[in-house]
Amino acid sequence: MRGLDRAALATAMRGGTESAAGWPYPSLVLVALDHDGSPLLLLSGLADHTRNIAEDARAGLLFDGTAGLASPLTGARVSVLGRLARSDEPHHRARFLARHPEAVLYAGFGDFVLYRLSVERAHLVAGFGLIHWIGSDELLIPKVAIALAEQEAGIVASMNRDHAAAIQGMASPGMASPGGAAGEGGWTVTGVDPDGCDLRLGGAVARIDFDRPLDGSLDDPGSLRAAFDGLVRGEIPRGP
Numbered sequence: 001m002r003g004l005d006r007a008a009l010a011t012a013m014r015g016g017t018e019s020a021a022g023w024p025y026p027s028l029v030l031v032a033l034d035h036d037g038s039p040l041l042l043l044s045g046l047a048d049h050t051r052n053i054a055e056d057a058r059a060g061l062l063f064d065g066t067a068g069l070a071s072p073l074t075g076a077r078v079s080v081l082g083r084l085a086r087s088d089e090p091h092h093r094a095r096f097l098a099r100h101p102e103a104v105l106y107a108g109f110g111d112f113v114l115y116r117l118s119v120e121r122a123h124l125v126a127g128f129g130l131i132h133w134i135g136s137d138e139l140l141i142p143k144v145a146i147a148l149a150e151q152e153a154g155i156v157a158s159m160n161r162d163h164a165a166a167i168q169g170m171a172s173p174g175m176a177s178p179g180g181a182a183g184e185g186g187w188t189v190t191g192v193d194p195d196g197c198d199l200r201l202g203g204a205v206a207r208i209d210f211d212r213p214l215d216g217s218l219d220d221p222g223s224l225r226a227a228f229d230g231l232v233r234g235e236i237p238r239g240p
Helices: 048-055 090-099 101-107 146-162 164-170 221-232
Strands: 006-012 024-030 039-044 058-064 077-086 112-125 131-135 188-193 196-201 204-209
Touching: 006 048, 024 039, 024 048, 039 048, 039 090, 090 101, 090 112, 090 146, 090 188, 090 196, 146 164, 146 188
Parallel strands: none
Antiparallel strands: 006 024, 006 058, 039 112, 058 077, 077 112, 112 131, 188 196, 196 204
């Protein structure tokens, strides 16, 4: 989920849409994740999916990690179920715009609102026979320190300023999302969380995960800053 910048959103068509009412309505949306893993979406009030949500907040998001595989059904994907609600939290908006800098062009329009999916459960398919229903307590990270949101911008700026060369070495071209056109310049970090960090290069995104969540960083954002310093120096192992 953290490695993708888009997902398929499923909502129920609202009443008053004639024969389509009640039917599932799939649409493509841009997505970012909160520090605890909750999906964040910036939606226009003019879009059908937003109008659907106004009548029925239940929604599903499909995160598809199978792109580029010769046999897609052997790859991982997860369907996340929950209820969408408007969020006025500044750090939610900041995380979304950092993940999707092009959204700054329209995020200020009056009809665009930031939504957070309150996750209830998820259906994980990790390949043939590897299928599990999991609860929100298994999917999300509990009790992420509020201070992390307050210090994130400084941590990101420090990483991009002090570790730019190391970031390029960690983010190989093969990490780019399929179909994402790389822009000029190098990879930059757009967000940090207890699982790792998000990167972007033009239209391409990448993810660098720790081999396990940093439990200590949940209470002390300073330890997260130190962890990233260790990551770029090769002192902290990366995830697969």
